[in-house]
Amino acid sequence: MSPPFASVYFDCDSTLSSIEGIDELLQFADSALRKDIAELTTQAMNGTLPLAQVYESRLSKLAPNRKQLDAIGEHYCSNLVPDAKATIAALQSLGKSVGIVSGGLLIPVQQVARHLEVPLEHVHAVPLLFHDDGSYQDFDHNSPLWRNGGKVPIVQGAPEAHHPMVFVGDGITDLETKEHVARFIGFGGVVARDAVLKNADYFVHENSLAAILPHVLTAQEVIALSQDPNFSSLLS
Numbered sequence: 001m002s003p004p005f006a007s008v009y010f011d012c013d014s015t016l017s018s019i020e021g022i023d024e025l026l027q028f029a030d031s032a033l034r035k036d037i038a039e040l041t042t043q044a045m046n047g048t049l050p051l052a053q054v055y056e057s058r059l060s061k062l063a064p065n066r067k068q069l070d071a072i073g074e075h076y077c078s079n080l081v082p083d084a085k086a087t088i089a090a091l092q093s094l095g096k097s098v099g100i101v102s103g104g105l106l107i108p109v110q111q112v113a114r115h116l117e118v119p120l121e122h123v124h125a126v127p128l129l130f131h132d133d134g135s136y137q138d139f140d141h142n143s144p145l146w147r148n149g150g151k152v153p154i155v156q157g158a159p160e161a162h163h164p165m166v167f168v169g170d171g172i173t174d175l176e177t178k179e180h181v182a183r184f185i186g187f188g189g190v191v192a193r194d195a196v197l198k199n200a201d202y203f204v205h206e207n208s209l210a211a212i213l214p215h216v217l218t219a220q221e222v223i224a225l226s227q228d229p230n231f232s233s234l235l236s
Contacts, residue, residue: 001182005166008098016100017076063136170187
């Protein structure tokens with residue numbers, strides 16, 4: 001499908017931010033756990049292990065508390081990919097809705113959304129449950145986002161006004177949305193995954209999020225941005 005598109009939805013880890021939140025939680029784990037969990041994350045992202053197979057095990061071992069999640073949110077925001085904030089502002093200036101759909105943890109992903117001024121009602125990630133003292137209890141098993149295919153019902157359930165939709169992401173769970181959105185763009189600015197590179201409608205290798213703009217805008221929208229001093233540099 002050709003533009004115009006009503007919305008652009010993004011993955012968070014290795015797309016909006018250059019880090020993987022679960023990997024960042026490893027700093028709070030003992031050294032014996034770190035290598036195993038990092039390898040599980042890589043396999044899940046590359047599609048060689050089902051996400052659900054590693055998700056629960058990974059979280060139960062890490063048992064992140066509320067304070068740690070706040071720290072991860074700060075890491076996300078301090079490691080945004082180049083031009084992330086300006087690109088989202090540019091899309092919104094053109095009247096497009098922006099959302100985030102992540103298999104990451106809701107609290108830190110919401111911190112990214114606030115920083116990028118993405119409305120929280122359009123932000124989807126996995127909620128955690130805590131004991132009264134802020135220690136980890138469990139994650140919300142009702143969320144579809146902890147398993148493969150989980151992003152599909154989220155994009156399908158987006159407001160009607162958000163369609164036709166573009167989805168931008170780096171991983172296998174992002175690619176799973178391809179048949180349910182108008183256009184899927186693989187983002188390789190942090191890591192280029194072979195399956196995503198081969199199967200995306202479009203793929204960008206640049207590490208700037210602005211590289212997606214030619215693939216989501218009409219010619220008229222490009223002209224409008226080029227004439228706006230706030231955003232014209234994104235198109236250079």
